[in-house]
Amino acid sequence: MKIIDEDLASRVVRLRPGKSHKGTYGRILLIGGSKQYGGAILMAAEGAVMAGAGLTTVATDPSNVTPLRTRLPEAMAIDLYSPALFDQVAKNDVIVLGPGLGTDEQAKNIFAKVLETVSKEQTLLIDASGLTLLAQNRELISRIKAGLVVLTPHQMEWQWLSSIKIADQNDQENLKVLASLFSEKVKNVILVLKSHRTRVYDLAGRVYQNSAGNPGMATGGMGDTLAGITGAFLAQFGPRLESVLAAVYCHSLAGDDLYQDNYLVLPTKISEHLPQVMKRLSLSSKNR
16 A cells, blocks of 8 residues: 655646646536536535636536536536536546435436446546446446546445445455456446545556545545536646545645644535645746
8 A cells, every 4th residue: 555645745736837728627527416416516616616627517406506606606517407518528627426416306317317428538436426326336437438537436335336334345345346346347447435535446456545535534525526627637737646645635735734723624614725736836846
């Protein structure tokens, strides 16, 4: 097992070149936010924007569009239930599927069709409700065509998907089940198993453990924010394991900075602080 630390993250988060524009840093589409769970997609979107995604679009319930535009005017919005959603899927580099999506029939249909629409040239990150839907319908795994799939479950969501009880989750079992679920259908899968010390796995058998994070981060919405940040890192730094590892570390490092002076750490505050963390890491990489 290897450790995710500042040295690794600073190799990914580099200073931005002078000759660049918004298209340089990737296009990301976040899909979720039912009428009941609008906050999840708003936090994911804020994480994506503040982590540096070039263009961020949010497909969500119409009731969430005004709050989104009020809080985050940098993000574009489309109706989650419009047929135009699937045209929009094809236009983006990274698709984040699931935060606040829900698990009703309409959500199930959207989820299944998005899985089929994402192409091998794209990256698909499945989080929150998306993981629940996948656990309920594992046969949908065979429909996934994405070039890279990233799963971001907490331990209970991983139990639902893998059938490994939390008490029995260990590196060997997690790797074995990850391979059995995906290796014959999807060749490039990364598992981000969220806990007090998040671990990251891939189908090559590599295991990484996060060295940052604190108990103040045990608040609702933390995973949604990480999903948005990870999607943004994949969009701007490339669809690779190192982008995921750096996202996990930067998310927690921002939380550690805030925890020094706060009893608890809110996900939205992590997003707000993230550009400073990334700037610090980019300067560190320059001076190496």
